[in-house]
Amino acid sequence: MKTPLQLIFLSFLFCFLSLKYKAQSPTWAQDIAPILYSNCTSCHHTGGLAPNSLMSYTDAYNFRFMIKQYVDSNYMPPWPPDPQYKHLAHERVLSVTDKNKISQWVLGGGQQGNAAGAPTPPTYTNTATQLSSIDFTGKMQNYMVNTANDLYRCFVINTNFSVDKFAAEIEVKPGNSSIVHHVLVFEDTTALIKQKDSLDPGAGYTSFFGTGSNDSRLIGEWVPGTAPIKFPNLMGVRLRKNTRIILQIHYPQGTYLKLDSTRVNIKFATNTTSPLFREVFLAPLLSETNLINGPLSIPPNVVKTFTSVSTLTTTAALPFPAITLLSVAPHMHLIGNKMKVFALENVTNDTLPLINIPRWDFKWQGIYNFRNPIKVPLGSKLVCHSEYDNRASNPNNPNNPPQTVNQGESTTDEMNLVFFAFTYYFPGDENIIVDSSDIVGVNEMQKNIASTLQLFNVFPNPAKNQAQLNYFAPTNYLAKAKITNIEGKLIKEWPVTMQEGYGAINLNIDNLTKGQYFLSIETKSFTKTKQFIVYE
Ligand code: HEC
Numbered sequence: 001m002k003t004p005l006q007l008i009f010l011s012f013l014f015c016f017l018s019l020k021y022k023a024q025s026p027t028w029a030q031d032i033a034p035i036l037y038s039n040c041t042s043c044h045h046t047g048g049l050a051p052n053s054l055m056s057y058t059d060a061y062n063f064r065f066m067i068k069q070y071v072d073s074n075y076m077p078p079w080p081p082d083p084q085y086k087h088l089a090h091e092r093v094l095s096v097t098d099k100n101k102i103s104q105w106v107l108g109g110g111q112q113g114n115a116a117g118a119p120t121p122p123t124y125t126n127t128a129t130q131l132s133s134i135d136f137t138g139k140m141q142n143y144m145v146n147t148a149n150d151l152y153r154c155f156v157i158n159t160n161f162s163v164d165k166f167a168a169e170i171e172v173k174p175g176n177s178s179i180v181h182h183v184l185v186f187e188d189t190t191a192l193i194k195q196k197d198s199l200d201p202g203a204g205y206t207s208f209f210g211t212g213s214n215d216s217r218l219i220g221e222w223v224p225g226t227a228p229i230k231f232p233n234l235m236g237v238r239l240r241k242n243t244r245i246i247l248q249i250h251y252p253q254g255t256y257l258k259l260d261s262t263r264v265n266i267k268f269a270t271n272t273t274s275p276l277f278r279e280v281f282l283a284p285l286l287s288e289t290n291l292i293n294g295p296l297s298i299p300p301n302v303v304k305t306f307t308s309v310s311t312l313t314t315t316a317a318l319p320f321p322a323i324t325l326l327s328v329a330p331h332m333h334l335i336g337n338k339m340k341v342f343a344l345e346n347v348t349n350d351t352l353p354l355i356n357i358p359r360w361d362f363k364w365q366g367i368y369n370f371r372n373p374i375k376v377p378l379g380s381k382l383v384c385h386s387e388y389d390n391r392a393s394n395p396n397n398p399n400n401p402p403q404t405v406n407q408g409e410s411t412t413d414e415m416n417l418v419f420f421a422f423t424y425y426f427p428g429d430e431n432i433i434v435d436s437s438d439i440v441g442v443n444e445m446q447k448n449i450a451s452t453l454q455l456f457n458v459f460p461n462p463a464k465n466q467a468q469l470n471y472f473a474p475t476n477y478l479a480k481a482k483i484t485n486i487e488g489k490l491i492k493e494w495p496v497t498m499q500e501g502y503g504a505i506n507l508n509i510d511n512l513t514k515g516q517y518f519l520s521i522e523t524k525s526f527t528k529t530k531q532f533i534v535y536e
Contacts, residue, residue, distance in 0.1 A: 025108020026101045028057050029118035035098045037122050039077050042225045045124050049177050049224040055121050061110045068106040071099055078364050085356035089369040089434045090227050129265055130228050131169045132531055136266040138245050141203035145179055145255045154211050155204040156197045157245040166236030168269035170220040171228035175261035182250040185220035185264055186211050187243040209409040211246045218282045221329055221367040232432050235423055236269030237280045278423040286310050286384045286418040288407050296416050298390045300402035308384045322425035325374040328355050329367040329419040334396045335405060336360045338387040341418050346379030373429045384418050458532035467507045473498045480522045509534055
């Protein structure tokens with residue numbers, strides 16, 4: 001508690017600082033709104049996951065001190081992995097420049113600036129898809145959430161696929177984004193799922209970690225603010241014939257009488273009969289069975305560390321010299337505190353950093369894509385160091401006083417899993433740039449330089465008036481840019497010079513009517529095409 005005198009002193013200090021900074025301080029319209037719109041408002045809008053909107057000047061002004069504090073402490077935007085250890089795709093991390101701007105803006109009194117010059121606020125609709133097209137939509141039955149405790153509920157969706165399909169893109173669309181905190185997507189072919197569903201009254205059934213069926217395979221994971229899962233070309237995760245899709249949704253404690261009807265959209269992979277097509281597997285390559293100092297049992301009042309190691313070996317199913325890691329998803333429960341995962345390369349013994357979560361937060365777990373797929377030769381080891389804090393001082397400890405926690409699937413048990421999305425290695429995989437429509441810190445990617453022209457997605461997409469295409473060019477290119485519509489009709493064409501390194505081509509799409517378009521970059525030796533949507 002501050003005394004009145006301290007408060008008076010603080011307000012003087014503030015006035016003084018405000019005056020000092022006023023002259024050159026950033027303004028909301030020019031400097032702050034663009035930062036909030038690209039990093040915060042996907043959750044902080046009315047009806048979004050975060051409790052408060054940060055869309056308007058007044059919103060930002062009212063929360064300015066908290067914004068500064070949360071941003072300075074890296075609490076917001078939420079991004080548990082340590083970017084110093086390994087940069088990951090779609091990283092949600094503010095640059096030092098942006099953090100400084102926020103800080104100066106707050107210290108400078110939170111000025112509005114020229115409101116007319118502020119960028120147009122983004123619009124958030126729950127229906128617009130970010131997939132390139134949708135082949136299957138599954139919607140859960142409406143469910144009225146009414147819970148004092150955290151609720152993990154599985155909803156079953158029939159597919160009636162007559163043959164196996166492969167998902168190339170998976171997107172979860174929360175029905176009620178203010179309560180859908182986290183979604184795991186599984187597929188399962190057994191009747192057990194249906195049984196569980198009918199035994200539990202109301203839509204779906206309650207189940208904490210998995211679906212409760214051994215046949216269930218994880219195919220995707222979603223947390224708010226993340227981009228949909230999109231595998232590189234000619235890859236996909238298998239959905240078995242007649243499978244059922246299960247959405248396991250986490251609704252936070254204290255959710256009363258709120259309706260949800262979450263959907264999953266899937267785009268199937270094409271060319272699945274091509275010899276170049278590869279199945280993607282999502283599996284816990286590291287689990288409790290790989291612990292070298294197991295079993296996973298944590299006595300009360302201690303901090304305990306564990307290490308798991310697993311060697312990638314040749315099996316009939318892996319007739320390739322290496323595997324390609326696409327994504328990683330660490331998993332622990334409530335007293336889990338840290339997880340660091342890396343590979344030790346066969347022969348060279350080089351360390352390949354994969355992910356480090358210095359402060360595990362069960363509420364913000366996710367599936368993280370690598371910016372470039374990672375080649376791991378067979379014979380290499382995957383290693384995970386983890387730490388559990390079973391002391392009373394851990395605010396997430398479910399037991400007071402602390403009790404022995406063992407491995408198990410209920411919330412108060414613990415787990416030690418690292419899921420990976422992976423496939424067989426093909427030469428060149430490490431040069432794929434996992435496409436991003438919200439690239440942050442592209443310079444850090446330089447060290448994984450690609451040898452062919454890499455085009456990112458058109459951004460923003462859907463777009464209006466203006467859009468841009470970011471690229472990485474290993475050399476200079478003289479090229480033609482062409483925009484064609486969905487019927488293949490050429491809309492416009494212009495010459496572009498692409499300089500070596502990272503660059504952008506601006507697209508003036510002012511006069512394009514609403515619809516789907518293709519942007520092609522043509523050189524003498526190749527054509528590369530990206531799809532984008534113009535909205536009104
Ligand atoms: C992925 C979703 C997400 C993103 C992106 C996000 N936030 Fe949050 N934010 C939340 C949630 C959820 C809470 C409330 C729970 C909590 O405090 O952990 C919150 C709370 C806050 C609060 C406390 C006031 C309030 O609204 O309850 C502030 C201030 C805040 N965020 C600022 C920011 C800023 C600034 C950014 C961008 C730089 C940002 N957040 C990005 C989800 C997000």
